[in-house]
Amino acid sequence: MSTSSTSHATPRETTEGTVYTVTGGDWDEVVEAAAKADDERIVVNMGPQHPSTHGVLRLILEIDGETVTEARCGIGYLHTGIEKNLEYRTWTQGTTFVTRMDYLTPFFNETAYCLAVEKLLGIQDDIPDRATIIRVLLMELNRLSSHLVCIATGGMELGATTIMIYGFRDRELVLDIYELITGLRMNHAFIRPGGLAQDLPPGAVDQVRAFVKKMRKNLTEYDKLATGNPVFKGRMQGIGHLDLSGCLATGATGPVLRSAGLPHDLRKSDPYCGYETYDFEVPTTDTCDAYGRFLLRLEEMRQSLRIVEQCLDRLEPGPVMVGDKKIAWPAQLALGPDGLGNSLDHIKKIMGTSMEALIHHFKLVTEGFRVPPGQAYVAVESPKGELGVHAVSDGGTRPYRVHFRDPSFTNLQAMAAMCEGGQVADVIVAVASIDPVMGGVDR
Amino acid sequence: MSDPKNGANGPKNGTGANGVNPDKDLNAQNLPGQRGDQGEIIGTRRGMFGANNGGDTSGYGGLVRTVRLPGATSRPYGGPGAGGAYGYFDEVADELEGALEEQGLLPENVIEKTVVDRDELTFHIAREYLPVVAKTLRDDPALRFELCTGVSAVHFPGDKGRELHAVYHLRSITHTRLIRLEVSAPDADPHIPSVVSVYPTNDWHEREVYDFFGLIFDGHPALTRIMMPDDWQGFPQRKDYPLGGIPVEYKGAQIPAPDQRRSYS
Numbered sequence: 001m002s003t004s005s006t007s008h009a010t011p012r013e014t015t016e017g018t019v020y021t022v023t024g025g026d027w028d029e030v031v032e033a034a035a036k037a038d039d040e041r042i043v044v045n046m047g048p049q050h051p052s053t054h055g056v057l058r059l060i061l062e063i064d065g066e067t068v069t070e071a072r073c074g075i076g077y078l079h080t081g082i083e084k085n086l087e088y089r090t091w092t093q094g095t096t097f098v099t100r101m102d103y104l105t106p107f108f109n110e111t112a113y114c115l116a117v118e119k120l121l122g123i124q125d126d127i128p129d130r131a132t133i134i135r136v137l138l139m140e141l142n143r144l145s146s147h148l149v150c151i152a153t154g155g156m157e158l159g160a161t162t163i164m165i166y167g168f169r170d171r172e173l174v175l176d177i178y179e180l181i182t183g184l185r186m187n188h189a190f191i192r193p194g195g196l197a198q199d200l201p202p203g204a205v206d207q208v209r210a211f212v213k214k215m216r217k218n219l220t221e222y223d224k225l226a227t228g229n230p231v232f233k234g235r236m237q238g239i240g241h242l243d244l245s246g247c248l249a250t251g252a253t254g255p256v257l258r259s260a261g262l263p264h265d266l267r268k269s270d271p272y273c274g275y276e277t278y279d280f281e282v283p284t285t286d287t288c289d290a291y292g293r294f295l296l297r298l299e300e301m302r303q304s305l306r307i308v309e310q311c312l313d314r315l316e317p318g319p320v321m322v323g324d325k326k327i328a329w330p331a332q333l334a335l336g337p338d339g340l341g342n343s344l345d346h347i348k349k350i351m352g353t354s355m356e357a358l359i360h361h362f363k364l365v366t367e368g369f370r371v372p373p374g375q376a377y378v379a380v381e382s383p384k385g386e387l388g389v390h391a392v393s394d395g396g397t398r399p400y401r402v403h404f405r406d407p408s409f410t411n412l413q414a415m416a417a418m419c420e421g422g423q424v425a426d427v428i429v430a431v432a433s434i435d436p437v438m439g440g441v442d443r
Numbered sequence: 444m445s446d447p448k449n450g451a452n453g454p455k456n457g458t459g460a461n462g463v464n465p466d467k468d469l470n471a472q473n474l475p476g477q478r479g480d481q482g483e484i485i486g487t488r489r490g491m492f493g494a495n496n497g498g499d500t501s502g503y504g505g506l507v508r509t510v511r512l513p514g515a516t517s518r519p520y521g522g523p524g525a526g527g528a529y530g531y532f533d534e535v536a537d538e539l540e541g542a543l544e545e546q547g548l549l550p551e552n553v554i555e556k557t558v559v560d561r562d563e564l565t566f567h568i569a570r571e572y573l574p575v576v577a578k579t580l581r582d583d584p585a586l587r588f589e590l591c592t593g594v595s596a597v598h599f600p601g602d603k604g605r606e607l608h609a610v611y612h613l614r615s616i617t618h619t620r621l622i623r624l625e626v627s628a629p630d631a632d633p634h635i636p637s638v639v640s641v642y643p644t645n646d647w648h649e650r651e652v653y654d655f656f657g658l659i660f661d662g663h664p665a666l667t668r669i670m671m672p673d674d675w676q677g678f679p680q681r682k683d684y685p686l687g688g689i690p691v692e693y694k695g696a697q698i699p700a701p702d703q704r705r706s707y708s
Binding site: 075250395 | 686
């Protein structure tokens with residue numbers, strides 16, 4: 001082997017072979033040139049562990065003084081391979097995974113996934129009304145809790161800790177309802193292909209009614225505290241600007257798109273779960289900025305309360321799972337000493353009296369049900385925008401492929417357009433107004 | 444329903460032990476996932492309980508199931524609520540074909556096939572024409588699909604010559620419509636033209652598909668990994684990429700890793 005030498009790498013022979021030592025050369029010139037340049041252009045890395053980057057989001061900002069000249073996102077720090085994992089579980093077990101994607105909107109993930117599975121099965125029309133109404137109820141409560149977190153953390157990032165306390169105080173009320181209905185505050189896996197895991201427990205309707213009443217009162221506090229607050233407006237108005245063409249180009253949906261004045265809401269334009277029968281409005285603003293998005297979220301919460309009330313009025317006793325015993329979970333779940341599980345009556349039946357029921361239970365629980373081959377796309381309007389599920393089946397008992405089009409992922413692309421040319425301090429406001437949740441972005 | 448000469452003959456052409464081949468029995472409603480002879484074959488599944496490497500003592504090793512995806516549909520395509528009659532799917536197809544002809548393209552070269560299944564319209568597009576079709580769908584006032592909801596991909600190792608499918612869902616806010624474009628590429632030549640110039644929102648989506656499937660989008664401004672670390676080897680969402688995992692002990696029993704567990708093909 002011949003050893004060639006360049007001006008910056010001198011070779012030397014060792015027992016391990018030839019070793020090149022790279023030295024000085026133009027590095028000194030680079031440093032000198034950087035020192036001479038009188039602009040203050042520097043690259044700042046914000047995150048992935050920074051209190052105001054919404055989880056593990058990494059922002060790479062090139063700044064000139066206080067002005068951001070270029071902004072880029074680094075994502076993937078919370079990638080957990082949920083889509084891959086789904087391919088190794090039954091269709092029903094999938095809800096346990098998808099609920100953890102965007103962990104602030106679990107019921108939207110579950111509903112979108114279940115609607116896609118039901119579309120593949122062709123049983124959309126067989127879902128009991130009660131199950132659909134409870135799905136809508138939970139989704140609208142979820143819209144409240146998600147928007148509350150957005151406003152709370154957004155306020156905290158501005159230094160407005162009172163808003164943070166208010167937001168989390170009210171979100172706690174919603175989480176209490178989740179806990180009563182599903183047993184869990186997060187990661188519910190309550191909505192299942194074919195219906196729901198369980199019916200509403202006693203007292204749930206009363207508690208939701210009391211919540212709606214209380215929340216109506218509490219929502220005015222946000223108006224009093226923030227809407228007219230000159231400091232709050234000063235930090236939010238004109239920040240994170242993205243107009244309609246920018247929204248459509250970057251594919252932004254949800255409050256970001258509606259803040260540009262387009263009243264696009266899948267609940268109206270492509271209704272699912274019977275949303276066309278509910279009475280509510282889609283608010284818009286034309287300010288294209290973070291303040292407009294804040295106002296939209298407040299108004300959307302009011303509209304959600306209206307829908308929740310309509311749901312409560314419509315609830316009629318009835319089944320919450322599809323009648324087809326080849327799909328429906330075989331047992332009634334009941335609360336036992338070690339948590340939620342199959343009811344003792346059901347266990348007594350399958351273990352004591354009916355071998356056929358035992359076989360059926362075993363087959364359905366371990367093997368699951370088969371889904372005819374094909375693909376389906378279902379989209380729901382999550383608090384962040386269009387949450388789409390592309391589900392593919394090969395006729396087996398497991399999903400062949402499930403892809404989530406998460407609105408946080410798509411909307412986050414608009415970050416660069418919103419931040420470049422603005423101040424460093426406004427990056428936080430702009431990102432908060434997109435409301436990205438990294439669990440959904442990275443999946 | 445697709446081409447009637449492709450089957451639909453019911454049990455009489457059966458070849459099974461009882462004179463009936465359930466895979467060809469269109470009336471076998473109780474057999475899930477069966478499409479008779481219709482549709483497009485993308486693979487076969489053998490056996491049961493995941494015992495694919497010989498050593499199957501379960502007695503189910505002889506089971507063979509052909510996987511058929513919905514095949515090409517003939518006119519009228521209908522649409523949601525059209526009930527088999529002329530619907531918005533036909534309108535979109537007519538407009539698209541007309542717009543392609545205006546640009547001097549033969550629609551039958553561009554659109555490989557059209558599938559209507561579960562109230563959804565899918566155009567299978569020859570990959571070299573994808574940017575033209577996307578631009579036409581976006582810009583033609585009668586089509587106007589302003590919003591692309593990104594790209595998803597599916598890996599069908601059994602679909603020889605078109606193993607990698609890229610799936611685009613396009614939404615028209617103006618006309619409140621939704622269609623799907625499907626483009627395929629062979630594993631040996633995993634290239635598809637990028638549509639970032641038409642739909643900038645696909646920037647990250649195409650990076651994600653590249654990251655997980657190794658599909659290379661030609662013309663993408665910066666096709667790099669987005670979820671996995673930059674130096675990651677392999678493409679995790681491909682079917683030949685193992686899930687991984689380790690066995691865990693729960694209440695005294697060894698639970699195998701998820702991809703080693705019993706499966707029901």
